[in-house]
Amino acid sequence: VSVQASIPDKTVERLILYRSLLKHTAEKGTRSLFSHQIADLVGGTAAQVRRDLMAVGYTGNPREGYKIEDLVACIDKMLNAPEGFTMALVGVGNLGRAILNHFAGLSGQTKVLAAFDIDSNKVGRVICGCRCHHISEIKQVLTGYTVNLGVITVPVTEAQTVADRLVEAGVRGLVNFTPVPVKVPSSVYMEHMELATVFEKVAFFSRH
Amino acid sequence: VSVQASIPDKTVERLILYRSLLKHTAEKGTRSLFSHQIADLVGGTAAQVRRDLMAVGYTGNPREGYKIEDLVACIDKMLNAPEGFTMALVGVGNLGRAILNHFAGLSGQTKVLAAFDIDSNKVGRVICGCRCHHISEIKQVLTGYTVNLGVITVPVTEAQTVADRLVEAGVRGLVNFTPVPVKVPSSVYMEHMELATVFEKVAFFSRH
DNA sequence: ACATGTGAAATCGTTCACAGCT
DNA sequence: AGCTGTGAACGATTTCACATGT
Numbered sequence: 140v141s142v143q144a145s146i147p148d149k150t151v152e153r154l155i156l157y158r159s160l161l162k163h164t165a166e167k168g169t170r171s172l173f174s175h176q177i178a179d180l181v182g183g184t185a186a187q188v189r190r191d192l193m194a195v196g197y198t199g200n201p202r203e204g205y206k207i208e209d210l211v212a213c214i215d216k217m218l219n220a221p222e223g224f225t226m227a228l229v230g231v232g233n234l235g236r237a238i239l240n241h242f243a244g245l246s247g248q249t250k251v252l253a254a255f256d257i258d259s260n261k262v263g264r265v266i267c268g269c270r271c272h273h274i275s276e277i278k279q280v281l282t283g284y285t286v287n288l289g290v291i292t293v294p295v296t297e298a299q300t301v302a303d304r305l306v307e308a309g310v311r312g313l314v315n316f317t318p319v320p321v322k323v324p325s326s327v328y329m330e331h332m333e334l335a336t337v338f339e340k341v342a343f344f345s346r347h
Numbered sequence: 348v349s350v351q352a353s354i355p356d357k358t359v360e361r362l363i364l365y366r367s368l369l370k371h372t373a374e375k376g377t378r379s380l381f382s383h384q385i386a387d388l389v390g391g392t393a394a395q396v397r398r399d400l401m402a403v404g405y406t407g408n409p410r411e412g413y414k415i416e417d418l419v420a421c422i423d424k425m426l427n428a429p430e431g432f433t434m435a436l437v438g439v440g441n442l443g444r445a446i447l448n449h450f451a452g453l454s455g456q457t458k459v460l461a462a463f464d465i466d467s468n469k470v471g472r473v474i475c476g477c478r479c480h481h482i483s484e485i486k487q488v489l490t491g492y493t494v495n496l497g498v499i500t501v502p503v504t505e506a507q508t509v510a511d512r513l514v515e516a517g518v519r520g521l522v523n524f525t526p527v528p529v530k531v532p533s534s535v536y537m538e539h540m541e542l543a544t545v546f547e548k549v550a551f552f553s554r555h
Numbered sequence: 556a557c558a559t560g561t562g563a564a565a566t567c568g569t570t571c572a573c574a575g576c577t
Numbered sequence: 578a579g580c581t582g583t584g585a586a587c588g589a590t591t592t593c594a595c596a597t598g599t
Contacts, residue, residue: 149568151551155544159526173580182528186570189582201580202577224550237445238542249546287550312553314546318367320390328552330545334446336363337538338457338522342432342495343359344536345520355590381558394592397560409558410599559598566591576581 142196142217150191151218156181157191158214165207173204223248227286227310229274229301230293231256231266234316234334238290239267253280257297274301281308289313291321350404350425358399359426364389365399366422373415381412431456435494435518437482437509438501439464439474442524442542446498447475461488465505482509489516497521499529 146154160180164172174192175185192205197213199205215221226242228235231254242249254269255277256262262273272280274297289305291298291313298317305313312328315321318336323329354362368388372380382400383393400413405421407413423429434450436443439462450457462477463485464470470481480488482505497513499506499521506525513521520536523529526544531537 147568148548148552151548152544155547156528159544175580180528182530184570185580186572187568189580190569193582199581200577201575204580218547218551219554220547220551224547226546226550233445233448237441240441241542245543249543287553288546290546310553312549314549320364320388322390328549330549332540332545334449335453335457336360336367337540338434338496338498339363339426339428339432340356340359341520341522341536341538342434343426343428344356345495345518346427357590383558392592393558394594395590397558398591401560407559408599409597412558557599559596561596562594564591564593567589569586569588571584571586573583573585574581577579 143194146194146217150194153181153183153187153191154195154214154218157188158211158218161207161211161214165211169207171203171206174199176204220248223250224287225250225252225285226288226290227251227253227255227277227281227305228269228290228292229255229277229305230291230297231258231261231271232292232294235290235292236267238292239269243268252284252286255280255301257293274304277301277304278308281310286310287312291315291317293317295319351402354402354425358402361389361391361395361399362403362422362426365396366419366426369415369419369422373419377415379407379411379414382407384412428456431458432495433458433460433493434496434498435459435461435463435485435489435513436477436498436500437463437485437513438499438505439466439469439479440500440502443498443500444475446500447477451476460492460494463488463509465501482512485509485512486516489518494518495520499523499525501525503527 174188177188178185195213195217197210228239242251251269254271255274256271257274261271264271289310291301293301295317298319299321302313302321302323306323306327314330314332316332318333320331382396385396386393403421403425405418450459459477462479463482464479465482469479472479497518499509501509503525506527507529510521510529510531514531514535522538522540524540526541528539
């Protein structure tokens with residue numbers, strides 16, 4: 140009944156997943172679900188679903204379970220995403236382009252404000268539906284916008300510089316795809332997500 | 348002094364990071380490091396570094412710290428990676444191609460055995476340095492190989508089918524980039540890694 | 556002195572179990 | 578009878594703190 144002040148990392152991740160799958164389920168005509176049915180959808184346990192839903196302050200009832208439409212609205216409100224979020228991407232290489240393409244195709248949930256690269260062949264052009272500026276212009280281009288997310292897909296040598304410039308431009312959430320950790324002020328939320336590391340971890344556990 | 352039987356998920360991830368950064372440091376001529384120096388490199392704490400290193404069974408000494416060369420060798424052995432690992436990728440779209448390109452450029456650490464797609468324009472061609480087969484041939488093509496890692500970068504509707512076929516072909520570690528969780532036997536290690544979810548999580552925490 | 560290796564404590568996250576509602 | 582909401586138990590991970598070695 141009461142809403143938590145600060146929601147754990149893992150819970151937020153799952154709430155986003157719940158919302159996505161619930162929307163999908165609603166489109167098939169289902170009106171409401173019990174916690175164990177949501178658990179089946181996401182591959183978790185009923186207890187965990189209920190615990191996670193405590194964080195959003197929406198309460199179901201034993202007869203009907205959770206009304207999907209209301210629950211989704213509630214998660215939306217909790218995640219502060221009335222009109223989606225905005226992002227800027229730095230480093231228009233293979234991975235950067237793949238990400239731009241992925242979000243260019245999507246509906247208005249995610250808005251890519253700008254892309255940046257150091258390569259003069261790319262600067263000035265529109266790549267994957269997104270205007271590409273020079274890295275040195277990060278601050279100028281982003282000033283005046285609220286950028287929720289900065290994506291770093293540059294070569295490893297540029298990672299720290301680019302992170303510094305994004306922070307300087309007021310971006311307070313970063314995803315770093317390079318192999319080195321970068322230093323940012325503690326007020327900035329950083330996710331270090333390198334594919335090679337994750338792949339190697341999975342390869343390791345696949346051999347027990 | 349004693350080596351743990353089962354190493355935690357998080358520790359494995361950090362060990363891979365340590366190894367990568369230690370190799371880099373060694374190339375600059377540094378011979379040995381103390382735990383707090385390693386902590387600075389990776390953005391962690393000295394206590395955590397020491398705790399993680401307990402898992403690999405390599406022991407430093409208070410005068411010199413950890414000898415980089417030996418430590419890297421020890422992590423290598425622990426991660427069971429004498430000659431890297433092998434992977435197969437299914438879904439040669441934007442993201443799939445970006446991943447293939449990324450690992451095609453790398454040295455022999457990671458070997459991409461094969462790629463698969465459903466599109467007949469792609470089947471039979473060599474894409475990003477990797478031969479592309481039809482999805483229905485997963486089992487035939489992979490039989491006889493040990494595949495440590497299956498990467499799923501197909502559209503969401505195909506995710507479960509593709510996962511089933513990879514498991515059937517003997518692949519016991521999967522990374523799933525689609526927005527839906529897939530069901531696999533408990534003997535298979537699965538990592539669900541969707542970019543949109545991670546991005547939205549970071550965007551959320553960037554707003555506190 | 557100062558850094559390591561490691562029990563023990565603290566923190567964080569998940570699961571259990573059950574009172575209460577419908 | 579069956580499900581929700583939640584305190585309490587449990588398990589995992591991180592941090593503390595200090596005995597030990599050089």
